[in-house]
Amino acid sequence: MKFATEEELAGHHAATVRGAIEGILGGLAISLPATWYANRRWPAFRALPPQFKALGVVLIVVPTYAVQSERRGVEFDESTWTGAGKAFLDDKERKEETRWEALSNKEKIKDWAMRNQYKVIVGSWAASMAIAATIVMRNRYQTTPQKIVQARMWAQGLTIGVLIAAGVLTQAQRKQAAANRSVDHSWAEILEEQAKEEQELKLHELAQAQPQSAH
Template sequence: MKVISKEEEQEHFGVVMRGGLIGGTVGLALGLAGVVGASRRYPAFRSLTLPFRSFLVSSAGTFGAIVLADRYSINYQRSHDQMNNYLEATHRAAEQERRAHTTEWQRLMEWGRENRYSIVFASWLASMGVALALVGRNKYLTRSQKLVQARVYAQGLTLAVLIATAAFETADAKAGRGRWETVMVVDPNDPTHQHMIEKKIHKEDYEGQDLWKQMVAAEERRLEEQKRQQEAAAKAE
């Protein structure tokens, strides 16, 4: 297992902070622009309280900071792990070979299966915006009625997308293509190590994808054991 140095740790921290600052700034800018634009365009949105609109802006900034910081962290780890680069290249080559023998419809269905949750979230946002635009044209409805109708329309479309997502999940579970699989492992609370329990784990796309997680867990156990030994030695003295 590769043990990172103090310099690498500081470099990684700087990369994550830079990603968080960029994502937070972009998120705040987009959130502020969206709230200002919606306030000018839709009377129903303008009727929302100032604290709630501020919450929408800050939420966009927080979301952007978290997402981009995480991506910067993952990219840094991948760029400094030669074994991971080798596995990624091998996986990409095998994936390109497999995709070369699939139709456009199959690739579209596979893309929808892999990005199902992003599609659900994006469809809710899009449907809410479209519903507000359509309902906002009705001059005979009050602001609260427009918001209620827009939410109903958005929930209807989101429910349809969720049903399609559930169908994907069911099909994946039956075909064994899901992101998670159930395996039998030794019960960690059993001192005899004879009792087996079921555990839901991430299903690797290729062998060794989650190897880094096992290495980190093993290193944490080693450090914890070393700490206990040092404490025991200190008490003995």
């Protein structure tokens, strides 16, 4: 079993920090212009308390920060894998590419949606909220308080819809996982690769020792 060295721990920390910075900057690059535009475009948004506007920024920045920092950390971990571990990851990646290429376009869309269900749900919710807010704010026959009430009703309805969609996708994912359930032999494959490496190393050392004994 390989333990992480001080250099690897420091590298993982640096990669995670870099990902966190990228996530924060990316979230701010999206949320701040959106807040500025909404504040300029809609009086109802302009009338909201500052803490509500700040909450909107936080709701975008926090997920991008968390996702990108974890992504960079995982990338660094995978880059440090060597030997049997790296061979296993490469083989797993090749199998996944082969499986993906064998899928039809419809199956690819379904597979992608299942693996990224929360991104799809949150993205759909955000897009629906933006469309609903645009429709409500364009109504010239309602006062600002009425528009706020309408926007809140839309938000509640869309949130319920998102929760229902999340439940449906989760249930479908569980059924698919149960149907395709298989025993995880990854540990056995890694041990087999390690045994092969040790055998090759012994043969190499033996081949080097033979010329020396001949002298």
